[in-house]
Amino acid sequence: MINLTLQSKQTLRILPSQIQWLNFLQLSTIELEAKVQQELEENPLLDIADSFTETSTDTLPNTSEPIKEYMDWDEFRHDDITDYKTEIDHLPTHCAVSNLPVRQESSWYDGLIEQLSHLSISKRQVVISEYIIGSLDTNGFCAYNIEELTDDISFANNLFVTTQEVEECLAIVQQLEPKGLACYNLQAYLLFQLQQKVLIDDSLRLAIKIVSQHLDDLANHNYERIMKYCHIGESQLKYIIPQILSLKTQPLHCQDTNIWDTKATIIPDYILSYENEAIEIHLNTTKIPPLKINKSYLDSFARQTDKSTQQFIQAKVASANWLIEAIQQRESTMLKMIQALVEFQKDYFMSGDIAQLKPMILKDIAQCINMDISTVSRVTSGKYIQTPFGIIHLKSLFSEGIKTNGGHEVSNKQIQEFIAHLIDKEDKNYPLSDSQLVAKLTEKGFFIARRTVAKYRDHLAIQAAPLRRKL
Secondary structure, eight states: OOOOOOOOOOOOOOOHHHHHHHHHHTOOHHHHHHHHHHHHHHOTTEEEOOHHHHHHHHTOOOOOOOOOOOOOHHHHTTTTOOOOGGGGGGSOTTOOOOOOOOOOOOOHHHHHHHHHHTSOOOHHHHHHHHHHHHTBOTTSOBOSOHHHHHHHHHHHHTSOOOHHHHHHHHHHHHTSSSTTTTOSSHHHHHHHHHHHHTTTOGGGHHHHHHHHHOHHHHHTTOHHHHHHHHTOOHHHHHHHHHHHHTSOSOTTTTSOSOTTOOOOOOOOSEEEEEETTEEEEEEOOTTSOOEEEOHHHHHHHHTOOOHHHHHHHHHHHHHHHHHHHHHHHHHHHHHHHHHHHHHHTHHHHHHOOGGGOOOBOHHHHHHHHTOOHHHHHHHHTTOEEEETTEEEEGGGGOBOEEEBTTSOEEEHHHHHHHHHHHHHTSOTTSOOOHHHHHHHHHHTTBOOOHHHHHHHHHHTTOOOHHHHOOO
8 A cells, every 4th residue: 555645845946047047147247248238139139228218208399290101222232232242243333442561461381381482492392391380280290200291291192201201301391481390399490400500609509508408407407417418617507508598499479370369358347437536337338339119110020919929029029128238237236246355455555565365255245245155156257357557367366365474364475476476586596485484474473384384375377496597
């Protein structure tokens, strides 16, 4: 016999609309602009609100004069005719068309192929050289050895080539501009540059020996080992090292490796300014147009009796209303959060001095505005604020606190700045180790472990003491 039981329990379920709202809240200004433009293209009932047009049409005088339903088409005939080259014949004869120059873009690959076409080499060498150029990475290095290149060229072009022919074509490619292409690695590229310079300065033969035999010691700043095995003094090494450091590290460094790459642009989401010694904050919404429901389209669609059309209208109206309300709620939430954050860090925003930055975590701001920590995280993630002393990523303002010997709590950002200051002022012949940095921090009243100093140093992209050493 089946026993039926009744049980009640509470569960937490997030509605799809709530998930959509949380994702919407996390959008940056650039992403929101793209989202709005996409909705404007896909939703015919969504339109850009023009307050001036709306108010002006409401105040138009009421007249009984009938609307003229004609137009002088001879006057407006050419308004919509573009000046594309394919439609040039449609323009009036009295219109003067200027021939504007068109910028022609070319990649580094096209430039190398063009240089190759001006050389006096055989067709066979051209085929091999073009394959070598196509095998280069974006830095200009060749990731394949001679045997691999020989096999690949033979199979790809259905012709038998020898390793000697490939080596000859490699030498041809290396003489193209920029010189040194198709080297196998950094060491080979450095040696190529030194071999070109040794023809002018014979003293660089010692640099060739150091790069070919002691490159790892040079990278690790192990100067004593280099002087010992090369039988040279410190004065000679001081002359050679700057010569090696002046060499390029990549054949295509600073070259236009990809003309289609777009540089990341930061558009601040908040703008902070000072007005009579008071802080003014407002959202940067200049590129987000105000939205409205297009009533003319809505009235025309409302006359449709088809059921599918009615469902389409209801879905689009609901989508438009949700977007308009979501933008308003997003702006309200963002303003509420940034006002609390700026008030919390008022001393920092008034001075711009990182020493005035207080320890602050997401929970501190969430308690100030009575919101969840995840909401504060989404509002600050990927958001920037423009201040008189620079554009700041909001996430970088959150930091943990460290207590001093006086019982005060300071931000770890202040500790990191002090570490960077110590390293900047150190003697580069005898750089400060992490243990020495701990001792100097202790003198200032900051009690932190050596591993914490190492973590902060790595966060600041500062090398360890042996790698910071200079002669």
